[in-house]
Amino acid sequence: MGGKRFGVLLCAEDSEYVKKKYGGYFGVYVEMLGEEGEIWDVYKVVGGEFPGEEELGFYDGFVITGSCHDAHGNDVWICKLLNLLKKLDSMKKKVLGFCFGHQILSLALGGKTGRAASGWDVGITTVNLSSTKLFSALKMPSLLSVIECHRDEVLELPPRAEVMAWSEKTGIEMFKCGDHIMGIQGHPEYTKDILLHLVDRILHLNFIEDSHAEAAKASVEAREPDREPWKRLCKSFLKGRL
DSSP, X not given: OOXXXXXXXXXXXXXXHHHHHHSHHHHHHHHHHOOTTOEEEEEOGGGTOOOOGGGGGGOSEEEEOOOSSOTTOOOHHHHHHHHHHHXXXXXXXXEEEETHHHHHHHHHTTOEEEEOTTOOEEEEEEEEEOOOHHHHHTTOOSEEXXXXXXXXXXXXXXXXXXXXXXXXXXXXXXXEETTTEEEESSOTTOOHHHHHHHHHHHHHTTSSOXXXXXXXXXXXXXXXXXXXXXXXXXXXXXXXXX
């Protein structure tokens, strides 16, 4: 018997820095979630590369990455990704989405996304976890810090979904739909180094103001993200250990 097989649906263009240091964002996700004996593939959906419908059955689960694009955009690849996610939902495939991935999962299942009324959330944020059997089984604390970098959010949950976490700025930091779909607004996969590099990039592109960048860098200096509990949660969910 072979090991489990997972696919990363890459929704972001790799920066030269992340390619050089981490092997691209694909390398970042495999570092966080991969285990010995598993097969991990990447599909650059942002560039129009998708798994064929006949290939979907070969996978145990999929991960949807973050992106600088809007989940509610009408780009061809985004529309195609929405259709793929609806198909994966109907197949009850495990799907785990981060940031943009969290938002587009919500859209695919009937929720709503858009610009956050509170504006950008960039830096290290504390989120509140709801009291659920899932978190109890993993002995998760009620508060976790996570790296965030977003200005869009899930505004309305899909009909079948439940809120799993929230924060001062974002009402839906995490949601789950059935036992096979989970979205996380933050970036448990990011290191502080990746965030600082990203802050400089989006500042250079005039996406954020100097004050946002300074606040984000101050939050990074002041505290650590709880990467290990997030990693335990994400791996346990994706691999059906709960």
